[in-house]
Amino acid sequence: MFDTETLALLAPAVQRMAQGQPGLPALTDAAQPAVERDAIAAVLLRAAERMQDNYPYAHPLYAGQMLKPPHPVARLAYALATFVNPNNHALDGGRASSAMEREAVAGIAAMFGWDAHLGHLTSGGTMANLEALWVAGQLHPGRRVVASEQAHYTHGRITEVLKIPFQGIAHDARARMDTTALQAALDAGEVGSVVVTLGTTAAGAVDPLPQILRLRERYGFRVHVDAAYGGYYRLADNLAPEARAAFEAIGEADSIVVDPHKHGLQPYGCGCVLFKDPSVGRFYRHDSPYTYFSSKELHLGEISLECSRAGAAAVALWATQQCLPLQRGGAFAQGLQACREAALELHRRVAEDSRFLPGPAPELDIVVWAPRGASASEVSARSQAVFEAAAREDLHLAVASFPRAMFPHWPLQWDTDRVACLRSSLMKPEHRAWIPEIWSRLARATDTVLAA
Amino acid sequence: MFDTETLALLAPAVQRMAQGQPGLPALTDAAQPAVERDAIAAVLLRAAERMQDNYPYAHPLYAGQMLKPPHPVARLAYALATFVNPNNHALDGGRASSAMEREAVAGIAAMFGWDAHLGHLTSGGTMANLEALWVAGQLHPGRRVVASEQAHYTHGRITEVLKIPFQGIAHDARARMDTTALQAALDAGEVGSVVVTLGTTAAGAVDPLPQILRLRERYGFRVHVDAAYGGYYRLADNLAPEARAAFEAIGEADSIVVDPHKHGLQPYGCGCVLFKDPSVGRFYRHDSPYTYFSSKELHLGEISLECSRAGAAAVALWATQQCLPLQRGGAFAQGLQACREAALELHRRVAEDSRFLPGPAPELDIVVWAPRGASASEVSARSQAVFEAAAREDLHLAVASFPRAMFPHWPLQWDTDRVACLRSSLMKPEHRAWIPEIWSRLARATDTVLAA
Structure with missing residues (x-):
C-alpha cells in the first residue's frame, strides 16, 4: 500500500540540488546537534509503529472522511x-x-x-x-x-x-x-x-x-x-x-x-x-524592517x-x-472522473436496495445514505451501528449529521430535527474498481445491524 | 552539505508502518493517476535544478535571515x-x-x-x-x-x-x-x-x-x-x-x-x-456535522x-x-548555546574593529552592526553595499532597518530617522566554529566598500 520503490529517486535529486552550490568550503564538522544514526533509525521505527494506529487511509476500503493519498511525486518533491x-x-x-x-x-x-x-x-x-x-x-x-x-x-x-x-x-x-x-x-x-x-x-x-x-x-x-x-x-x-x-x-x-x-x-x-x-x-501591505532588501x-x-x-x-x-497538468481530458482529470463514477455507482446501488435510504444524487464524489429505520432517531442509531460494523469488516466509512430538509421523501417518523447518515468521500480513482468489494462489506455490516 | 546517507532509513520505516494494516486485501491495480517512474525521476531532477537557485541556507556561510536546517530526523519523520x-x-x-x-x-x-x-x-x-x-x-x-x-x-x-x-x-x-x-x-x-x-x-x-x-x-x-x-x-x-x-x-x-x-x-x-x-x-467551540463521530x-x-x-x-x-529531549544541558540546549556563543564572538569582533559600528550586545544569537559612515544615509548605503560585496565572497548576510533610538552612541550625522544595518541570525551551532571564516570574508567585503 505504501510504495517505497520511488524512494530511490530521492537521493539523486538531493545530490543534483547540492550541485548548485559548488563554491563553498566543505563542512568537515557534522551538523549539530548530532544524533547517532542508530538512534535516528530507532526513533523512526518507533514513529512508524505509532503511525500504525490509523485508519488505512491509502486503501480503497477507507471510504470515509476527505483523505486522499498524496501522489508519489508530491511526496518526493516535498521531501526534496x-x-x-x-x-x-x-x-x-x-x-x-x-x-x-x-x-x-x-x-x-x-x-x-x-x-x-x-x-x-x-x-x-x-x-x-x-x-x-x-x-x-x-x-x-x-x-x-x-x-x-x-x-x-x-x-x-x-x-x-x-x-x-x-x-x-x-x-x-x-x-x-x-x-x-x-x-x-x-x-x-x-x-x-x-x-x-x-x-x-x-x-x-x-x-x-x-x-x-x-x-x-x-x-x-x-x-x-x-x-x-x-x-x-x-x-x-x-x-x-x-x-x-x-x-x-x-x-x-x-x-x-x-x-x-x-x-x-x-x-x-x-x-x-x-x-x-x-x-x-x-x-x-505592511512594513517589515528586515526582509525585503535583497x-x-x-x-x-x-x-x-x-x-x-x-x-x-x-x-x-x-x-x-x-x-499531471491541469487539463481537461488529461490523466489528472480522468482520476477525478473515476472518483465521480465510483460515487454514482455506489449511489445507484443504495437507491435500488431496500435496506437503505438514499441521500441526494451525488454532484461530485461524495455519497450520503442511511440504513432504513422507522424514525430519524432509529436511523441515526443504525448509521452509527453500521459505521462500527463496517469498520469490523475493514470498511471505513464516515458518519455525518444532516437536517430533515435534505430528505423530504424518506418514509420515517421525524422525531429529531437532524439525522445521522453514512457518508463516503470516494476520493481515490481506485474506488471505482473497488465498489463491488465495498458494497459486499457494507451489505454484510448492514445485515448484521438490521437483524439485531 | 545535504547529507543523503540517512535517507536509507526511510524505506524500512515506511515498511514498518505498512505492517500495521495486515488484514486488507492487496491492491493489484496501481494507484491512479499513474505516472511513469521515469517521468517522476525527470521532474524531480528538474525540481532539484530549480532549487539550486537559492542562498546556501544549510551552510554556515549563510548567516543572514532566520533559516535553520531541519534536523535529519525531522525531515525523515515528516517524509514518513x-x-x-x-x-x-x-x-x-x-x-x-x-x-x-x-x-x-x-x-x-x-x-x-x-x-x-x-x-x-x-x-x-x-x-x-x-x-x-x-x-x-x-x-x-x-x-x-x-x-x-x-x-x-x-x-x-x-x-x-x-x-x-x-x-x-x-x-x-x-x-x-x-x-x-x-x-x-x-x-x-x-x-x-x-x-x-x-x-x-x-x-x-x-x-x-x-x-x-x-x-x-x-x-x-x-x-x-x-x-x-x-x-x-x-x-x-x-x-x-x-x-x-x-x-x-x-x-x-x-x-x-x-x-x-x-x-x-x-x-x-x-x-x-x-x-x-x-x-x-x-x-x-463549533458545530461540525461530520467529523466527531468516531x-x-x-x-x-x-x-x-x-x-x-x-x-x-x-x-x-x-x-x-x-x-533530542527539551532538557537543560542536553544536546539540543547545547546547540542553542553554541549559536549564542557565535553571536557573542561576532559582536566582540565588530565592537573592537574601527571599520564597524556595533549594535546592542546580542541577547540571543542575532547580531546587528553596520560599516562606519559619516551619516545615517551613508551607513545605510554602505550596509547594502557590504551585503552585496559579502555575497560575492559567498558570505550571505541580511540587511535590516532600525530606528535611530537604537544607536544613541553612534558618532554620525542623523540625516534619516532610520538606518539600514547588517544583521546575522546565527542559528546554526556550526556558526561558532565558522566565525573566523565569516569574519575574514566580512572584512574583505567591508574593505572593498570602504575603499570605494
Missing part, C-alpha cells in the same frame, strides 16, 4: 525541498520555491480561466478562506457575509473572528444554497458578500453559481467561491449539467479558494486563495497574511503539476 | 508521515499523529513549566499569534493590545484583521520594550493585553518580562509572550542575567507562542500556541481555528523531541 527548507514569505527565504509557487498558482488560476490574478498558497483552507473574507470585509465594511447553512462551518467562525456579520442561508433538498432564501436575505439589505460553495464538505453539494451571479447583477455583492473541496472538478467531463454550469461560471467569481491538499494530490499544508482583481494586494521583485509575503510559510508545499505542487 | 498524510483536525484524520501532537506539545509546555495547559500546533507563527490575540480579544473585548514597536509586524496587522485596537510601545536602545512607555499606555487605560516578545525577529531583543509582570499586578492585563523565535532559549545556560530572568518568568504568561520551525529543528509549517488556562478552549475523545480541531492541518508536522516534532 525540506533539505533546503525554503520559507516562501520572502524571496530571501526561497527564491526558487517562490518562483515555483507563482507558476503553480498561475496554473490553478488558468484552470479557472484567469490570466491576470492575485493569488498565493496558504497553509490550508482556513487561512485561504480567512484571507478571502478579510478582503471582502475591507471592501464592504459592516456588511454581512452570507453562506449556505451547508457551507463549511469555518465561514461562520472565521467571520466571527474577523468581526464581520454573518448569516446562514437555507438550502434545498440537494444541500445547495436556496436562491429564494438568498434573495430574501439580499432584499433585507446590507449583504456585502455571498460565499458560494462548489462542493460542500458534508455532501459534496454544488451551489447554483449561475443563478447567484444573476442575482449579483441586480444586487451588486461580492462572490467568493469556496471550492476548497471541489475546485479541481472544473476539469471533469462527467458532471451533471447544473454542476457543470456552476464550474463553468467559476471564473466570474471575485475570489476562489481551492485546497491542493484535498483533491490536488498534495500532502497537507497546501491551500490556495485567488483574487480576480490584483489590486486587492493593497490590503496586504530584491526589488514582489515577495509573496507582501500578498499574504501568513509570515513563515513552507516553500516545500510549492515545490511539491509544482512538481505534481509538471507530471 | 506523508505516506499516510494524516490530518490533525480530527482523530478520524490521524489518530496516531494527534496523540503524538499532544505529547510533543506537552513537552514544549513542560519546557515552560506548564503541566496543565491548552495547546496545539499550528501551520506557523501567524496563526499561533492570531489565535492567542483572538482569545485575548474575547476575554477583554474592546480593549487595546499593545506591543513593542520592535515586536513582529504581525501583531499590528493581525489585530487589524481581528478588529482589536492596537498600540505600539516605544523601545529602548537595546530594542526592548520600554516599561516607562508601557506604564504610560497602561495609565491611559483600556489596555487588555500586552505582547511581550522574547526574541524580536529583527534584533533578537528580549523584552523585560519580570518588570512587565510586576506592572500586571497593578494593572491587571493579559500577558501574551511571543517567543516564536526565542522560546527554546528557555533551555540555554549562557544568557545574560536579564534575558535569563525573562525566560525564567515565561511560565507566568497567559499564552505563549513558539515556532518549532525556527529553532526547533523542524521543517516549515510548525508553530505552537499554548494557553495557561485550559478553559479558553470554550472559545473554539470517538468521544478530544479532537484537536475542537481547540484550533485551523481545520485541515498537517499531522506530518506533529510526527516530525515528536520524533525530534524523542532524539
Whole structure:
C-alpha cells in the first residue's frame, strides 16, 4: 500500500540540488546537534509503529472522511525541498520555491480561466478562506457575509473572528444554497458578500453559481467561491449539467479558494486563495524592517497574511503539476472522473436496495445514505451501528449529521430535527474498481445491524 | 552539505508502518493517476535544478535571515508521515499523529513549566499569534493590545484583521520594550493585553518580562509572550542575567507562542500556541456535522481555528523531541548555546574593529552592526553595499532597518530617522566554529566598500 520503490529517486535529486552550490568550503564538522544514526533509525521505527494506529487511509476500503493519498511525486518533491527548507514569505527565504509557487498558482488560476490574478498558497483552507473574507470585509465594511447553512462551518467562525456579520442561508433538498432564501436575505439589505460553495464538505453539494451571479447583477455583492473541496472538478467531463454550469461560471467569481491538499494530490499544508482583481494586494501591505532588501521583485509575503510559510508545499505542487497538468481530458482529470463514477455507482446501488435510504444524487464524489429505520432517531442509531460494523469488516466509512430538509421523501417518523447518515468521500480513482468489494462489506455490516 | 546517507532509513520505516494494516486485501491495480517512474525521476531532477537557485541556507556561510536546517530526523519523520498524510483536525484524520501532537506539545509546555495547559500546533507563527490575540480579544473585548514597536509586524496587522485596537510601545536602545512607555499606555487605560516578545525577529531583543509582570499586578492585563523565535532559549545556560530572568518568568504568561520551525529543528509549517488556562478552549467551540463521530475523545480541531492541518508536522516534532529531549544541558540546549556563543564572538569582533559600528550586545544569537559612515544615509548605503560585496565572497548576510533610538552612541550625522544595518541570525551551532571564516570574508567585503 505504501510504495517505497520511488524512494530511490530521492537521493539523486538531493545530490543534483547540492550541485548548485559548488563554491563553498566543505563542512568537515557534522551538523549539530548530532544524533547517532542508530538512534535516528530507532526513533523512526518507533514513529512508524505509532503511525500504525490509523485508519488505512491509502486503501480503497477507507471510504470515509476527505483523505486522499498524496501522489508519489508530491511526496518526493516535498521531501526534496525540506533539505533546503525554503520559507516562501520572502524571496530571501526561497527564491526558487517562490518562483515555483507563482507558476503553480498561475496554473490553478488558468484552470479557472484567469490570466491576470492575485493569488498565493496558504497553509490550508482556513487561512485561504480567512484571507478571502478579510478582503471582502475591507471592501464592504459592516456588511454581512452570507453562506449556505451547508457551507463549511469555518465561514461562520472565521467571520466571527474577523468581526464581520454573518448569516446562514437555507438550502434545498440537494444541500445547495436556496436562491429564494438568498434573495430574501439580499432584499433585507446590507449583504456585502455571498460565499458560494462548489462542493460542500458534508455532501459534496454544488451551489447554483449561475443563478447567484444573476442575482449579483441586480444586487451588486461580492462572490467568493469556496471550492476548497471541489475546485479541481472544473476539469471533469462527467458532471451533471447544473454542476457543470456552476464550474463553468467559476471564473466570474471575485475570489476562489481551492485546497491542493484535498483533491490536488498534495500532502497537507497546501491551500490556495485567488483574487480576480490584483489590486486587492493593497490590503496586504505592511512594513517589515528586515526582509525585503535583497530584491526589488514582489515577495509573496507582501500578498499574504501568513509570515513563515513552507516553500516545500510549492515545490511539491509544482512538481505534481509538471507530471499531471491541469487539463481537461488529461490523466489528472480522468482520476477525478473515476472518483465521480465510483460515487454514482455506489449511489445507484443504495437507491435500488431496500435496506437503505438514499441521500441526494451525488454532484461530485461524495455519497450520503442511511440504513432504513422507522424514525430519524432509529436511523441515526443504525448509521452509527453500521459505521462500527463496517469498520469490523475493514470498511471505513464516515458518519455525518444532516437536517430533515435534505430528505423530504424518506418514509420515517421525524422525531429529531437532524439525522445521522453514512457518508463516503470516494476520493481515490481506485474506488471505482473497488465498489463491488465495498458494497459486499457494507451489505454484510448492514445485515448484521438490521437483524439485531 | 545535504547529507543523503540517512535517507536509507526511510524505506524500512515506511515498511514498518505498512505492517500495521495486515488484514486488507492487496491492491493489484496501481494507484491512479499513474505516472511513469521515469517521468517522476525527470521532474524531480528538474525540481532539484530549480532549487539550486537559492542562498546556501544549510551552510554556515549563510548567516543572514532566520533559516535553520531541519534536523535529519525531522525531515525523515515528516517524509514518513506523508505516506499516510494524516490530518490533525480530527482523530478520524490521524489518530496516531494527534496523540503524538499532544505529547510533543506537552513537552514544549513542560519546557515552560506548564503541566496543565491548552495547546496545539499550528501551520506557523501567524496563526499561533492570531489565535492567542483572538482569545485575548474575547476575554477583554474592546480593549487595546499593545506591543513593542520592535515586536513582529504581525501583531499590528493581525489585530487589524481581528478588529482589536492596537498600540505600539516605544523601545529602548537595546530594542526592548520600554516599561516607562508601557506604564504610560497602561495609565491611559483600556489596555487588555500586552505582547511581550522574547526574541524580536529583527534584533533578537528580549523584552523585560519580570518588570512587565510586576506592572500586571497593578494593572491587571493579559500577558501574551511571543517567543516564536526565542522560546527554546528557555533551555540555554549562557544568557545574560536579564534575558535569563525573562525566560525564567515565561511560565507566568497567559499564552505563549513558539515556532518549532525556527529553532526547533523542524521543517516549515510548525508553530505552537499554548494557553495557561485550559478553559479558553470554550472559545473554539463549533458545530461540525461530520467529523466527531468516531470517538468521544478530544479532537484537536475542537481547540484550533485551523481545520485541515498537517499531522506530518506533529510526527516530525515528536520524533525530534524523542532524539533530542527539551532538557537543560542536553544536546539540543547545547546547540542553542553554541549559536549564542557565535553571536557573542561576532559582536566582540565588530565592537573592537574601527571599520564597524556595533549594535546592542546580542541577547540571543542575532547580531546587528553596520560599516562606519559619516551619516545615517551613508551607513545605510554602505550596509547594502557590504551585503552585496559579502555575497560575492559567498558570505550571505541580511540587511535590516532600525530606528535611530537604537544607536544613541553612534558618532554620525542623523540625516534619516532610520538606518539600514547588517544583521546575522546565527542559528546554526556550526556558526561558532565558522566565525573566523565569516569574519575574514566580512572584512574583505567591508574593505572593498570602504575603499570605494
